[in-house]
């Protein structure tokens with residue numbers, strides 16, 4: 001695999017590291033199985049692409065994309081905590097609704113951004129020579145900042161309250177925590193991160209497409225699972241680190257699998273490979289336990 | 300002061316499994332009083348405690364704490380008034396969080412939570428001091444996950460958590476039921492100490508007649524969602540476990556008779 005191809009894989013891996021951090025918040029911290037990602041990722045992309053194509057500043061576009069994602073996550077949580085709709089179902093409703101909303105925002109199935117200014121432009125020369133290096137570098141900075149901010153937040157009073165909400169809601173309420181508000185806030189935070197990923201993604205790919213969200217949640221979950229399988233940890237800053245590494249590793253593995261000619265895989269096999277990979281990551285702890293048990297018997 | 304007036308609660312109303320659990324329960328407890336609560340399975344003891352904590356909303360009746368009507372206040376909004384320890388050692392703490400994180404959650408019970416660090420250095424010292432009074436060696440295990448502790452250790456920490464912040468009412472629902480006799484005795488002793496030191500208004504549910512008479516200064520018996528016995532002072536001091544048991548059997552016998560009549 002060439003250097004450029006590897007950097008390309010890392011670039012997408014970094015985008016999905018943000019998705020994975022969002023998924024970590026919903027699935028693992030709030031214990032809220034949330035499929036909104038498949039709608040909030042393209043929502044972020046649609047908002048950012050439309051604004052940038054309309055001549056707006058790309059940084060403002062990212063910020064507004066995050067707010068839109070936060071609103072989407074808030075809606076999913078609201079359907080659950082206020083209307084008592086099952087978590088999974090709430091998120092599917094919002095995800096489906098977002099498909100129409102995204103089409104409305106873009107006003108077309110896709111919005112090209114060829115030649116438009118992006119958050120990366122100030123650091124890339126006019127000849128676009130250095131973009132293969134600058135884009136992953138900027139994304140890495142964003143991901144590291146997001147990871148560190150989350151670490152600080154989850155060590156704060158409000159962050160601890162959010163973790164208690166997911167871990168033991170009854171106990172959390174007994175300690176005076178409004179679990180409803182925490183769920184609303186946490187889901188908004190989760191989907192704001194996922195929408196930011198979508199906003200950055202369209203700027204690396206040169207445009208937004210209505211179908212760009214398909215499978216987002218599976219990839220995010222894959223990253224979380226790979227991370228926690230490879231680096232089983234209890235303390236949160238290690239868990240966020242593992243999640244980021246999981247996302248990177250996932251994309252690099254995919255790139256290798258698709259690039260290795262002797263395996264004979266093509267781009268259309270991506271989802272199959274993902275499913276196999278997630279499946280493998282899911283049974284890995286079981287295999288490990290079995291291996292340990294076998295060792296225990298012989299010892 | 301806790302004032303419950305004519306509380307009623309029916310689970311699954313209007314269905315074949317309709318279950319009237321509280322049927323006009325009234326009880327007033329003075330500030331600082333330690334009351335033990337007994338009653339057969341299904342008498343409504345836990346439901347009553349859940350109504351006080353806000354986990355169950357009564358169908359009718361009123362509930363006031365220190366004169367403030369809390370009948371319909373959500374549980375998280377009255378956490379500053381009510382502290383509780385659950386029967387299940389898992390229920391009162393977060394096993395995925397560390398001991399100090401659990402204590403930090405309780406340290407802020409009923410208060411606003413901001414973006415400041417959850418555990419500050421001064422608090423860590425305080426937690427360590429408090430934990431050392433348990434004499435379980437937990438003061439050296441602040442960073443251990445709660446899930447690593449035994450049931451008895453968790454209940455001891457739960458009690459400590461309930462007393463970190465002042466509250467008006469302490470609710471203990473069979474909080475020693477899941478423990479072996481020795482650990483149960485230890486947790487009960489700790490309960491007496493914490494209640495006494497903090498002058499807490501306390502309701503303790505127990506299935507042990509011995510505990511009901513040995514702890515606190517007043518005993519009430521619930522039956523079919525009502526108070527059927529309420530003793531304190533001399534009458535209670537003279538009471539033996541056998542007396543209480545026979546009264547307990549009598550109320551249960553009455554229900555059997557009622558049922559027999561209905562069936563007959």
Ligand SMILES: Nc1ncnc2c1ncn2[C@@H]1O[C@H](COP(=O)(O)OP(=O)(O)OP(=O)(O)O)[C@@H](O)[C@H]1O
Pocket residue numbers: 310311318320338339340341342343344345346347
């Ligand atoms: N949330 C609920 N929904 C439906 N029924 C309930 C609910 N909570 C309690 N009940 C029923 O109410 C009745 C009284 O329960 P409660 O837990 O108050 O009894 P208890 O006096 O605490 O009994 P025990 O000594 O067994 O703990 C039981 O029949 C129980 O099944």
Ligand SMILES: [Mg+2]
Pocket residue numbers: 344345346472
């Ligand atoms: Mg009970």
